[in-house]
Amino acid sequence: MTMLDHASAAQPAVEIDSVTLNYFTPERETLALSNVSLKVAPGEFIAIVGSSGCGKSTLLSMISGLLPPSRGSIRIDGQAVTKPSPRVGYMFQKDTLLDWRTILDNVVIGAELLGRDMKVSRRRAEELLTRYGLGEFLHSLPSQLSGGMRQRAALARTLCCEPDLLLLDEPFSALDYQTRLALSDEVAGILTAEQKTVILVTHDIGEAISMADRVIVMSRRPGRIKSEHRITFPSFGPMRPTPFQARKCGEFAGFFQTIWDELDIHQMQ
Known part of the structure; x- marks a missing residue:
């Protein structure tokens, strides 16, 4: 089985x-x-x-x-x-990243809205982004990333709050x-x-x-x-x-x- x-x-x-x-x-x-x-x-x-x-x-x-x-x-x-x-994490067709926030700040936005411990959430976000090949772009803006990179960042944002x-x-x-x-x-x-x-x-x-x-x-x-x-x-x-x-x-x-x-x-x- x-x-x-x-x-x-x-x-x-x-x-x-x-x-x-x-x-x-x-x-x-x-x-x-x-x-x-x-x-x-x-x-x-x-x-x-x-x-x-x-x-x-x-x-x-x-x-x-x-x-x-x-x-x-x-x-x-x-x-x-x-x-x-x-x-429940929801990832849409468009990445909906906020253009005025860095990639790292975009990824932790859900944790902010839920009132999570931000030190823990930022550490989790950094780990996810590094694991997904975006470690060099933590402080970049979405406009500086390719479409595929933006979608990886959107996935990291979805996973940051650890949904089931x-x-x-x-x-x-x-x-x-x-x-x-x-x-x-x-x-x-x-x-x-x-x-x-x-x-x-x-x-x-x-x-x-x-x-x-x-x-x-x-x-x-x-x-x-x-x-x-x-x-x-x-x-x-x-x-x-x-x-x-x-x-x-x-x-x-x-x-x-x-x-x-x-x-x-x-x-x-």
Whole structure:
């Protein structure tokens, strides 16, 4: 039995039970998500893919406590989600670094807002930034960093408050393809070392397959879970390949074709 199998037998890190979301405007009611149920094991990395507007990012907002569901419930470690919690780290598509603060000061901003011990938090931030190759840029401004470096700084900011659960909303989509590939390898290594539970939302099927333990495919709006795929690469051996290595495994193309067909992308052209 693998470590993930042991984790799966324990209490879920995240449990989404029959969640539905309706949007109301003066003109009409829109059903955004319909009867979504999902369990995420402690330490599991899942990726959610689906067409634009299917509710992927909306689901992350509800898990984070920023948006309440119309019906159903969400629990983290058995506790109902009713508001944002420092136990949940949220990394967005844009790095949202503050241009007038140094990289180090950007990374500790969450700790400041939570009233944490700033000496401890700054030490943690320095360790993270150094580990992620940004030790020479602690006192640089965001404008002096490349896109990939800024995203590593944003990840350090997300991890600085030591959340148990990480929500990643298209964190690499603003980067060029080469940087995306390199950064996905780096981030996967970082998150494996940090032993966090991770939920990634992405439009990139290859990114989902290469990074995640499990890929969740959502239908077009109203978003429902259409299928789930446990991602394994037995041809690589007993160890988990890096994202770059995974793309070269024979199983990768099969997963990609299956998920591509399930997304019905060709019907949206």
